[in-house]
Amino acid sequence: MSFEAGDKRQATRLEFDLSAGTYPFVVASARSSCTIALQNCLPRGDGAYAEFFTVEDGNPEVFVDCVADRRADAEVLNRTAGGGLVEVDVEEHCPVVTLTDAGAVPRTARGTDGDGAVVADVPAATDTTAVIESFLDTYPVAELTAKRQRESITPLFGFQDYAALTDSLTDRQRELLAAAHEAGYYGWPRETTAEELAGRLDISAPTLHKHLRAAERKLAATLLACPSEESALGN
Incomplete structure (x- = not known):
């Protein structure tokens, strides 16, 4: 999708608070007193996705265990002195995929000490109100905390220059x-x-x-x- 130069309503940025939910990246960030952030999400086919999270100042195994509690698969790909990189196989809808299905472009999902949030941009051609309503219908414990205009969109999905x-x-x-x-x-x-x-x-x-x-x-x-x-x- 392309946008006209100078269009001040190219996108609307939305931020939802997910702290009240039981999302693994939020729960694990509380258990391990750390920050867990989604960096990339790639399609696997048949509705499945691979999500790559960084764990900062915490134990990545705690995150893997929280994912397992939701009957999903996760694996620590790399370990660092303060955390690591974890891949999560997503077979069911998650907040990021739900937003994309509604027409938004996810930017990040993050949990820090139990406080969770997901951020996405909605293109001007997409009904922002419909995106918000669809997301909140799917995740009623979520809360819209920010809504502001943006002039560009940088997708989370895929590699932009591989x-x-x-x-x-x-x-x-x-x-x-x-x-x-x-x-x-x-x-x-x-x-x-x-x-x-x-x-x-x-x-x-x-x-x-x-x-x-x-x-x-x-x-x-x-x-x-x-x-x-x-x-x-x-x-």
Whole structure:
């Protein structure tokens, strides 16, 4: 989507308070007295997503345990002296995905010492009131705490310039990631599914998922300035 230069109503930024909910990144931030922030969210296909969170000044395993309590999968990809990087596999709707389905563009989701928030931008062409009502209907314990005008949108979803980040990838990972990027797999809304892309490339969908998953983990670690370890990220 493009916007006219000088349009002062290109987007409306919304912020919702999630402190009253039982979202794993909020609950874990309280248990570990830390900050847990969503940095990126990537489609997996069939309504599933991979979300990458940084844990600052806390134990990432506490976050993994909170995700497990919700019967979802999570894994610590990298550990640092003060926290780490955690990947969460999302099979059901979460606040970020709910906002995108309503037409908003998520910016971040964060929990700090039990205080939770999610921020998203709503394009001018989208009904802001409808986005707010849809989100609050889905999460009645959430509260709209801010609504202000913005002049630009920077998506959370996908990689905006992956070319400079691919040095750690294998040739096959780089090839398939480039094909996915060019086909709009990482766009929002997504322009092609994993199954459609796999068919074009004459490979199976599971094979495509395997290579993309490994590439995404490496890129996520690079984007978040976490040193990559082959033993942790896979080939």
